[in-house]
Amino acid sequence: MIKVATAAVLLLGSAAWAAAATPQCLRGQEIEAEQAIRFQTELMVVSDTCGAQTYTAFARRNRAALVDYQQLIIERFRRAGASHAEARFDSYLTQLANEVSLRVGAQPVATMCRNAESFLATAESLAGDQFRRYVAEQAAADNSDRRCRD
Secondary structure (H helix, E strand, O other): OHHHHHHHHHHHHHHHHHHOOOOEEEEEHHHHHHHHHHHHHHHHHHHHHHHOOOHHHHHHHOHHHHHHHHHHHHHHHOEEEOOHHHHHHHHHHHHHHHHHHHHHHHHOOOHHHHOHHHHHHHHHHHOOHHHHHHHHHHHOOOOOOOOOOO
16 A cells, blocks of 8 residues: 555656656657657556566567657657756656556456456567557557647
């Protein structure tokens, strides 16, 4: 219980800090990068919770793409005026991981892992250009009003 309460406090503090450093709008590649980072973070938490090795293999196969996407997010924070964009990115990752952990922790592990089988299978099948295409499709389907109008 203390773990969940601590995570909630971290989540709220990190969310406020990350939101303050985020520009009002996102460029197309930044939406794609955000989708990739969210996928990676979700996979990390779910894989760890379910005792799967999916995350480690995924991160190894997609290292170059993940580094590129991370750089795009860091540049987004820099464009927003963050003097320490890398530190802001670390806080952003922490906020995302806390978000996922709270959601995942709200259900029984066996149920969550059973429900995550398809997600883990998708992650196992993605490598390089396949991963890039997958997150590009996710970004294209993002119907939020976050795109820059420039």
